[in-house]
Amino acid sequence: MRLGVLDVGSNTVHLLVVDAHPGARPIPAHSHKVELRLAELLDGDGAIGPDGVDRLIATVQDAQQAAEDKGCEDVLPFATSAVREATNADAVLERVRAVTGIDLQVLTGAEEARLTFLAARRWFGWSAGKLLVLDIGGGSLEIAFGIDEEPDAARSLPLGAGRLTAAMLPGDPPDPDDVRALRRHVRAQIARTVGEFSRFGRPDHVVATSKTFKQLARIAGAARSAEGLYVQRDLSRSALEEWVPKLAAMTAAQRSMLPGVSEGRSAQLLAGALVAEGAMDLFGVDDLEICPWALREGVILRRLDHMPTG
DSSP, X not given: OEEEEEEEOSSEEEEEEEEOOTTSOOEEEEXXXXXXXXXXXXXXXXXXXXXXXXXXXXXXXXHHHHHHHTTOSEEEEEEOHHHHTXXXXXXXXXXXXXXXXXXXXXOOHHHHHHHHHHXXXXXXXXXXXXXXXXXXOSSOEEEEEESSSSOSEEEEXXXXXXXXXXXXXXXXXXXXXXXXHHHHHHHHHHHHHXXXXXXXXXXXXXXXXXXXXXXXXXXXXXXXXXGOTTSOOEEEHHHXXXXXXXXXXXXXXXXXXXXXXXXXXXXXXXXXXXXHHHHHHHTTOSEEXXXXXXXXXXXHHHXXXXXXXX
């Protein structure tokens, strides 16, 4: 069947259309994405304002039309941290439902982490052993660890690249004192969770998903996306440590000139790099591998697992 998954994230609203059936690898057929950056549209009270709601509805309608045009039999719609943590989330969800008919399911942070872990486990297989999975979104950082398809530990922290940039890095380029303050904040938050994971032992393989990690790996020398999904892409902590001060000294426009960095994401790349560096350091990770599959694929795989096989 042809399935669509509609991901209303903190940075992007992304419709991914795949051809899929139980027991088979989902094959991408179409991708439709809009950088809405909901995490940056929250007002002082933490609510999504009227303009943000209108833009969200228009974006969902466009994605809905694209899903129809591509012949989707079903669409799996979900929202993550920006909607989840908005103080007017219920009203926003009801407005979207009333206008579009789309019932956005709000994932908890733990659900995000578990579904992303499932996608990584299916991508790398059982031979990867114990997996540590890191995912940096616009609103949150997800961490999951385990040897099965369901992780032994899964946490979500409010350390998304968009959220942190808006709250703590107002300058362009940022003030060095602000960068240091953000670094301290990130590491204090991550350090509180390390003990929950370390009791399960060392991972056999560390993987990362998300646009932030992909861009960091690319500027550190990993292969271009044009070279395909199956080219291994790695990121070392040593390379990241070299790049963090360089990114801190750049303006957003200068970062957008780096290989693989989009203009829409360039402003938040430094915050993402500080989160990635902090996570790799505090979890004792020297190198990690980029996983092409993430939350959207996890949602699709979970749906396929619950479909009859005929």
